[in-house]
Amino acid sequence: MRKIFSILGFGLVIYMIALNIFSDRIHEPSWRISIREKLKKDKAPAADHSRFSQLQQPFTSPQQVTEACLSCHNQTHLEVMHSNHWNWEREEYIEGRGIVYIGKKNILNNFCIGVRGNEESCAKCHIGYGSTNDNLNIEEARNIDCLVCHDNTDTYTKANEQGGNPQNTLDLNLIAQHIGRPGRANCGVCHFYGGGGNNVKHGDLEMAMFEPSKETDIHMGTDGLNLVCVDCHLTEKHTISGKMYSLSSMNRNRVTCEQCHSETPHVDEILNEHTLKVSCQACHIPEYAKVNSTKTHWDWSTAGRLKDGKPFHEEDSLGNHAYMSIKGSFKWGRNLEPEYVWFNGTASHYLSGDVIADTSQPVILNTLNGSYQDQESKIIPVKIHRAVQPFDPVNQILIQPKLYAEAVGDSAFWKDFDWQTASRAGMHDMQLPYSGEISFIKTEMYWPVNHMVSAAGNTVACADCHQRDNSRMAGLNDFYMPGRDYSEPIELGGKLLLISTLLGVIGHGSLRIIMTMNRKKRGEK
Amino acid sequence: MKAKIYVYRSFERFWHWTQAILIIFLGLSGFEIHGSLNFFGFENAVNYHNFAAYLLLVLIVFAIFWHFTTGEWKQYIPTKELILAQLNYYLFGIFRNAPHPTKKDVLSKLNPLQKLVYFALKIMIIPLTVASGLFYIFYRYPHSSEIAALNIESLRTIALLHTVGAFMLVTFLIAHLYLMTTGETPTSNLKAMLTGYEELGHDHQQPENKN
Numbered sequence: 001m002r003k004i005f006s007i008l009g010f011g012l013v014i015y016m017i018a019l020n021i022f023s024d025r026i027h028e029p030s031w032r033i034s035i036r037e038k039l040k041k042d043k044a045p046a047a048d049h050s051r052f053s054q055l056q057q058p059f060t061s062p063q064q065v066t067e068a069c070l071s072c073h074n075q076t077h078l079e080v081m082h083s084n085h086w087n088w089e090r091e092e093y094i095e096g097r098g099i100v101y102i103g104k105k106n107i108l109n110n111f112c113i114g115v116r117g118n119e120e121s122c123a124k125c126h127i128g129y130g131s132t133n134d135n136l137n138i139e140e141a142r143n144i145d146c147l148v149c150h151d152n153t154d155t156y157t158k159a160n161e162q163g164g165n166p167q168n169t170l171d172l173n174l175i176a177q178h179i180g181r182p183g184r185a186n187c188g189v190c191h192f193y194g195g196g197g198n199n200v201k202h203g204d205l206e207m208a209m210f211e212p213s214k215e216t217d218i219h220m221g222t223d224g225l226n227l228v229c230v231d232c233h234l235t236e237k238h239t240i241s242g243k244m245y246s247l248s249s250m251n252r253n254r255v256t257c258e259q260c261h262s263e264t265p266h267v268d269e270i271l272n273e274h275t276l277k278v279s280c281q282a283c284h285i286p287e288y289a290k291v292n293s294t295k296t297h298w299d300w301s302t303a304g305r306l307k308d309g310k311p312f313h314e315e316d317s318l319g320n321h322a323y324m325s326i327k328g329s330f331k332w333g334r335n336l337e338p339e340y341v342w343f344n345g346t347a348s349h350y351l352s353g354d355v356i357a358d359t360s361q362p363v364i365l366n367t368l369n370g371s372y373q374d375q376e377s378k379i380i381p382v383k384i385h386r387a388v389q390p391f392d393p394v395n396q397i398l399i400q401p402k403l404y405a406e407a408v409g410d411s412a413f414w415k416d417f418d419w420q421t422a423s424r425a426g427m428h429d430m431q432l433p434y435s436g437e438i439s440f441i442k443t444e445m446y447w448p449v450n451h452m453v454s455a456a457g458n459t460v461a462c463a464d465c466h467q468r469d470n471s472r473m474a475g476l477n478d479f480y481m482p483g484r485d486y487s488e489p490i491e492l493g494g495k496l497l498l499i500s501t502l503l504g505v506i507g508h509g510s511l512r513i514i515m516t517m518n519r520k521k522r523g524e525k
Numbered sequence: 526m527k528a529k530i531y532v533y534r535s536f537e538r539f540w541h542w543t544q545a546i547l548i549i550f551l552g553l554s555g556f557e558i559h560g561s562l563n564f565f566g567f568e569n570a571v572n573y574h575n576f577a578a579y580l581l582l583v584l585i586v587f588a589i590f591w592h593f594t595t596g597e598w599k600q601y602i603p604t605k606e607l608i609l610a611q612l613n614y615y616l617f618g619i620f621r622n623a624p625h626p627t628k629k630d631v632l633s634k635l636n637p638l639q640k641l642v643y644f645a646l647k648i649m650i651i652p653l654t655v656a657s658g659l660f661y662i663f664y665r666y667p668h669s670s671e672i673a674a675l676n677i678e679s680l681r682t683i684a685l686l687h688t689v690g691a692f693m694l695v696t697f698l699i700a701h702l703y704l705m706t707t708g709e710t711p712t713s714n715l716k717a718m719l720t721g722y723e724e725l726g727h728d729h730q731q732p733e734n735k736n
């Protein structure tokens with residue numbers, strides 16, 4: 001009787017545990033319902049702009065369009081002129097440095113290095129008109145470029161090297177009458193081409209994202225959810241949420257997956273536990289640059305070679321520029337596995353003029369802060385862009401050369417191919433010292449990868465990280481990770497223990513068999 | 526005179542074999558998690574290991590209950606008596622077909638070396654492995670739809686203790702499987718643990734009540 005009870009009881013407990021472990025708690029989670037509600041909202045403009053007489057008068061300059069916009073939206077310019085898209089500068093606090101004003105205006109990168117002195121060309125991606133090489137021209141409201149973000153005809157195009165002005169062949173009336181909420185194309189014309197070509201900078205933002213498949217991006221896929229940028233980059237008063245840590249430092253105004261998904265969205269609790277230390281992106285973006293290549297290396301030191309006195313370029317097997325006289329040598333990559341770093345949402349920067357004390361290591365232009373011990377930190381995927389760029393070895397500061405000018409003889413490297421004059425002019429524009437000596441130094445930039453999220457079934461697998469060799473986490477060694485880590489002495493001790501036990505057993509057993517056979521031979525029992 | 530005697534009661538046998546299977550299974554899946562084997566696949570190994578760990582815990586709770594209610598726990602109290610004799614037997618006597626220095630019976634199933642080793646197993650190695658395993662599972666845990674963490678700075682110590690326990694358990698397993706063959710005949714111990722009955726050389730011993 002007791003036996004039956006104990007067996008029954010034991011079986012029952014096992015059954016309960018199994019039920020608990022294997023029951024699939026699949027029901028529509030509340031976050032998914034709220035996303036569905038959010039996405040259902042109608043986002044068309046409240047009025048039909050083609051019926052407004054202000055927009056029917058013939059426009060001869062883009063500024064006239066802006067004035068027409070402001071005649072109704074008579075406070076909106078204040079919002080825009082407050083935004084980072086307009087100012088190219090933000091107030092940031094950097095740990096150890098205090099408050100700094102940084103942005104595209106003054107931060108150096110390791111692509112085309114810097115904007116200062118090249119504004120007329122760079123302003124192609126500024127939301128304004130009338131920039132000159134001395135002045136971004138952000139004082140006048142009539143210089144706001146409303147159309148580049150709000151054009152819904154997909155015809156508005158800014159001209160090259162015209163200080164941010166549009167091409168002069170456009171039908172500005174048609175465009176002004178068909179404005180609306182920004183679509184992927186409005187954001188993409190600038191953000192997909194940063195660094196002077198498709199996908200040069202980010203790796204996860206490129207022209208394939210105009211009309212991506214959901215394989216490329218599960219959120220934006222036109223064959224799926226078909227989201228546009230501003231569905232996630234929520235915007236209030238023309239301040240758009242989200243920013244890149246190439247330029248910003250503080251943990252604020254970020255776009256998060258948790259806006260729509262909960263913090264612990266998995267059915268599997270072990271995966272939920274990972275969310276304490278691992279960002280969503282780390283597993284859900286197994287690779288980036290899924291369609292077109294992104295630039296991974298840029299070597300400025302080879303720039304300036306000429307053929308018959310003329311600049312030239314060469315292409316690699318995929319049709320990407322491998323060499324350009326104006327920019328140097330490049331390496332590109334496609335379907336890249338990200339690298340991984342700890343990140344707590346704050347970054348520090350190389351600010352122009354900072355003296356580089358240790359020239360033996362690559363200079364990190366934007367250091368992402370974080371560590372395992374830091375409670376705020378999570379592992380995030382990054383693209384690391386590695387470059388070799390001009391450097392003043394006497395003053396030990398990075399050089400910002402003057403790159404662009406309209407004509408030859410104006411010290412611009414892209415016209416004259418002379419590092420000396422370009423550096424002198426560039427550093428003069430920056431109001432920084434220049435010794436007259438040029439060398440080149442290795443630099444790195446860290447670009448968090450946040451887009452090109454894959455479908456749930458296509459994530460980084462457990463064993464991609466939890467393995468001894470080739471772990472994706474090979475570079476992060478400030479914590480113990482099961483499957484990857486072990487202790488050498490314990491491993492050695494354990495193996496020795498096992499082997500000696502096995503040998504002992506085999507030896508002892510063999511001896512027993514031999515002795516028994518001997519006894520049998522001798523006729524003993 | 527030899528008699529077939531009921532040595533291992535049904536729960537005891539059930540407990541022994543279930544524990545054996547679970548520990549072998551935990552060893553396999555555990556060492557796959559550890560990176561030494563490739564068998565189930567990492568993700569499966571983790572899930573299986575966790576599942577089997579819960580089963581082992583339940584079994585251990587029942588086994589503790591059984592040991593105390595039946596008083597069987599006393600079998601495992603180590604004695605100094607005859608330890609050297611037993612050691613001497615394994616190192617020399619066994620090759621000469623000398624008689625076992627200790628007699629096995631229902632009230633004293635374990636020889637002095639077994640007592641010592643099983644005692645260490647029950648008091649140190651299994652608790653070490655189980656406790657570190659529990660910390661391994663619960664140093665982060667779901668808590669009202671969020672994840673809470675015990676204030677443990679690093680998994681390292683927990684994981685290494687668990688690994689040490691695991692190595693010792695596998696070592697024990699190897700030695701145990703071999704020593705099983707050193708009974709009256711190579712298979713007599715195995716048969717006894719399977720059927721419960723063993724031929725023991727005590728004429729005055731009566732079979733226990735079956736319960």
Ligand code: HEM
Nearest residue numbers: 551552555556558559571578655658659661662684691694
């Ligand atoms: C109730 C008992 C046990 C519990 C609760 C337990 C729990 C765990 C857990 C949670 C892990 C980490 C895997 C993960 O992240 O899910 C683990 C790893 C491991 N377990 Fe167990 N386990 C138990 C028993 C055993 C036994 C009996 C063995 C071996 C015979 C074993 C060997 C291992 C090994 C070798 C690892 C890998 C350790 C490392 O490399 O960090 N475990 N165990």
